[in-house]
Amino acid sequence: AQSVTQPDIHITVSEGASLELRCNYSYGATPYLFWYVQSPGQGLQLLLKYFSGDTLVQGIKGFEAEFKRSQSSFNLRKPSVHWSDAAEYFCAVGANNDMRFGAGTRLTVKP
Amino acid sequence: DTGVSQDPRHKITKRGQNVTFRCDPISEHNRLYWYRQTLGQGPEFLTYFQNEAQLEKSRLLSDRFSAERPKGSFSTLEIQRTEQGDSAMYLCASSARTGGGWETQYFGPGTRLLVL
Numbered sequence: 001a002q003s004v005t006q007p008d009i010h011i012t013v014s015e016g017a018s019l020e021l022r023c024n025y026s027y028g029a030t031p032y033l034f035w036y037v038q039s040p041g042q043g044l045q046l047l048l049k050y051f052s053g054d055t056l057v058q059g060i061k062g063f064e065a066e067f068k069r070s071q072s073s074f075n076l077r078k079p080s081v082h083w084s085d086a087a088e089y090f091c092a093v094g095a096n097n098d099m100r101f102g103a104g105t106r107l108t109v110k111p
Numbered sequence: 112d113t114g115v116s117q118d119p120r121h122k123i124t125k126r127g128q129n130v131t132f133r134c135d136p137i138s139e140h141n142r143l144y145w146y147r148q149t150l151g152q153g154p155e156f157l158t159y160f161q162n163e164a165q166l167e168k169s170r171l172l173s174d175r176f177s178a179e180r181p182k183g184s185f186s187t188l189e190i191q192r193t194e195q196g197d198s199a200m201y202l203c204a205s206s207a208r209t210g211g212g213w214e215t216q217y218f219g220p221g222t223r224l225l226v227l
Binding site: 034098103104 | 115117144151152153154155156159167169202204213215216217218219220221223
């Protein structure tokens, strides 16, 4: 069965600094990969997704992610973080008929 | 298109009571999913519908849980004889299944349940 690991529970970055959130997946076939963001008390908003093709995908709010099959990774990046990016970020892998989420990484942005 | 909506947004109940949550998916979406999210965790799959048919249920969905989607539009999730361990955020998502492959799921704001 597919699974997702987000190694960092909590990350703190300064506003304007770059960001990379790590995601590793386990799945036997080509995965469908997603990054979602969740603000406190809210549902999940899709940031970006990878289905096939170009391994570098662009998303909303200036985020991008790179699929690396050899490393089973799908890390999320942003060149310059804004205070409004503070939230919980979830990586997910879709396969068969359900989606498996990582435990999330909480991002704190320092002024 | 107003997105996925869920009602209520918050529910506080006493242990042993029954609760029912409603989800209205994006209108043209034929698939509807229910997830449960506990504090500090990612969402966990509970069940999904394609139109009115419930096609898969997770082992997390105990006998006290039942979900319906009678006309292939909105869905309800009922929890009978609630327990404190049922306290969680219940998320609904919908997608448009058009054939093989995978489709993007769009999430509602969730219903936060607290069982006292």
